[in-house]
Amino acid sequence: QQPVQSPQAVILREGEDAVINCSSSKALYSVHWYRQKHGEAPVFLMILLKGGEQKGHEKISASFNEKKQQSSLYLTASQLSYSGTYFCGTDGAQGAQKLVFGQGTRLTINP
Amino acid sequence: DSGVTQTPKHLITATGQRVTLRCSPRSGDLSVYWYQQSLDQGLQFLIQYYNGEERAKGNILERFSAQQFPDLHSELNLSSLELGDSALYFCASSPEVSYNSPLHFGNGTRLTVT
Numbered sequence: 001q002q003p004v005q006s007p008q009a010v011i012l013r014e015g016e017d018a019v020i021n022c023s024s025s026k027a028l029y030s031v032h033w034y035r036q037k038h039g040e041a042p043v044f045l046m047i048l049l050k051g052g053e054q055k056g057h058e059k060i061s062a063s064f065n066e067k068k069q070q071s072s073l074y075l076t077a078s079q080l081s082y083s084g085t086y087f088c089g090t091d092g093a094q095g096a097q098k099l100v101f102g103q104g105t106r107l108t109i110n111p
Numbered sequence: 112d113s114g115v116t117q118t119p120k121h122l123i124t125a126t127g128q129r130v131t132l133r134c135s136p137r138s139g140d141l142s143v144y145w146y147q148q149s150l151d152q153g154l155q156f157l158i159q160y161y162n163g164e165e166r167a168k169g170n171i172l173e174r175f176s177a178q179q180f181p182d183l184h185s186e187l188n189l190s191s192l193e194l195g196d197s198a199l200y201f202c203a204s205s206p207e208v209s210y211n212s213p214l215h216f217g218n219g220t221r222l223t224v225t
Binding site for chain 1: 146201211
């Protein structure tokens with residue numbers, strides 16, 4: 001049930017773009033994205049709901065392909081502050097109570 | 112600051128012991144979730160409560176139990192502790208029972224079992 005994220009890690013220079021993918025073997029109702037800096041709590045970035053509704057961050061965008069059971073997070077013109085581990089969380093049905101997270105993608109932004 | 116308070120921040124104990132981790136959700140949030148994060152690992156869902164009732168269980172061990180009290184704070188009880196239970200335990204809260212709203216995470220309790 002755990003979604004699969006790719007890549008596992010990516011290293012960029014400041015200003016470059018990044019795409020992080022999240023795929024599930026099950027039908028999805030919602031996809032959440034969170035960023036966690038080392039030693040800190042995960043912080044909410046984005047929710048994508050079945051049907052196209054999105055809630056989230058101004059400078060980060062994401063897509064949700066319901067048919068392919070996939071989501072992608074787009075980080076454009078990356079800043080040093082974007083460094084951290086990104087987790088997608090998925091749940092399979094409206095009202096379901098298990099938000100299951102992927103294994104994470106470690107993003108490093110260098111000056 | 113997410114508004115979710117977890118205590119204690121650090122806990123060091125010996126194998127075989129029992130500990131209680133406490134979580135106070137954000138004001139107005141009725142759902143509380145517990146996650147376990149081992150070193151450099153992902154977030155493993157343990158259990159969810161909504162307004163005092165258990166709503167979902169993940170891969171939570173039988174040695175672990177939790178409850179949510181009428182004032183909505185929650186406690187996670189870990190007993191017969193083993194070395195492998197060493198991890199960061201996060202509590203999160205949200206206003207709803209479903210996943211239409213973000214989860215707000217506390218700063219976690221770091222448990223070290225020696």
